Amino acid sequence: MARLSRGDPSLLRRLNAIAVLRALYAAEELTLAELVKASEVSRPTVEEIAADLGEQGLVEEVPLSPDAPRPVGRPAKRYRFRPESGHVAGLEIGPRQTLCLVADLRGEVVGRAQAGLTPEMAAADRLGTARQVLGAAVEGHANVRLLGIGTTGVVSGGKVVRDHRLPGWTGLDLPAEFGGGCPVLAGNDTKLATLAEHWRGAAHGLDDVVYVQAGRTVSLGLLLGGKLHDGHHGAAGEIGALRQAGGSVELVAATVLAVDPQLVVIGGGKDPLATTLRAELARLCLFPVHVATSTLGEDAVALGAVRLALSRVERELFSVADVA
Incomplete structure (x- = not known):
């Protein structure tokens, strides 16, 4: 080139x-x-x-x-x-499931595989199951150009810098673990779910969004000016250390006050949190904030990983940096 x-x-x-x-x-x-x-x-x-x-x-x-x-x-x-001329894959590796979606170059999902996990699994077993799921999902789909991976913890440069939820997960180099077949990008699961919401979910077409992933812990994804906000260390939105639900709802409300978003999206299927958050936001915020429940369900993280991979492929297709 x-x-x-x-x-x-x-x-x-x-x-x-x-x-x-x-x-x-x-x-x-x-x-x-x-x-x-x-x-x-x-x-x-x-x-x-x-x-x-x-x-x-x-x-x-x-x-x-x-x-x-x-x-x-x-x-x-x-x-x-010809969107079928190539494919991208999005892989979630979480505490309780690993899910891989394969999409063509327009983002149409054409392949899927999934398996259950447990939070206590050893890292080697979790990675092994994720590789099997990846292999099953991409089978029969030619020219996988890029793999996106979403997982828990602080992820920076493809490495899990810090994670308190999964055994042996801190320090993992995900591109090294899954590289060889195609280039690999990796990111935090909540942030990638935020991308998915902006791409095909409740936040489509909006530029300033707070995404709340509610489960055993609570974490945030921030979309500011249409771009995902990672923070200096890749740790923006990692509020999981605040264990109590009531304390988390006060912190989410404070984030909304600081960011002034167009929309708050609740993921993770925790409707009680949405109800509590609506009440708190109505009480505390200077302007009304719409709160929506995610409709992407268990696909949110993997779909965000697809979007991460597809964005890189699109930049390569439309790049003027190199010419043959």
């Missing part, structure tokens, strides 16, 4: 290719004329780029349906992005 430089003609070609690919990525299919208009690239260049992307397996020309009415003259060329 050659580094682009100013004035390099390959830069213009790469920018044109990105414009064409973005237009196709955003649509089910486009005629050649529609693709020229959407990409703002000349017709001959679009045809060349579409052919190149076709050789890479990312784009294909759509044949005329046998049932479609026959147009007068030559039928218009139609193109589509």
Whole structure:
């Protein structure tokens, strides 16, 4: 791969290719004329780029349906992005379950596998079960480009920096444990559940959100200005050390006061917490705050890991940093 430089003609070609690919990525299919208009690239260049992307397996020309009415003259060329040309996987490794979702390059979930765990399991056993689930989920799905992993604890740079819930979990290097087949990204489970809510859940389209994961402990995910907030050490939202539910509800309310979000989402299926939190927020906050219960259920963390992986793949597809 050659580094682009100013004035390099390959830069213009790469920018044109990105414009064409973005237009196709955003649509089910486009005629050649529609693709020229959407990409703002000349017709001959679009045809060349579409052919190149076709050789890479990312784009294909759509044949005329046998049932479609026959147009007068030559039928218009139609193109589509091939989301099935690659896949990403999202793997949750939690105290009580490991769940893997496999999605195509548009985020459509096409594979799933799951197994139960216990909080007391040794790290080696937990990892072994997670590897089996990953293998079962990706079976039959070609070209897995990236794996996202969500797990408990403070996760920074792919490593579990600190975790008090799972035996032997602190210090684990997840990319090293699961690498080899494809690149690996890892993050905290609550933060990835927040990503999932923003992508396909109750927080879709909102930029300032507090996500509350309620279970045996309580943790927070913060979406600020449309971006996930990790904190300096990757520990933002780790309020699990405050064990008592009442104390946690006072701290969540304080966070809402500090952040002033558009929405608070409650995950983990704890409706009593939602009821208590609604009452506290109504009592304490300067402005009304809507509180919603997550509809993603047990898929939230794995779906967030899919989004983490897919975001990296999208950046690679639309990057101008390198050119062949």
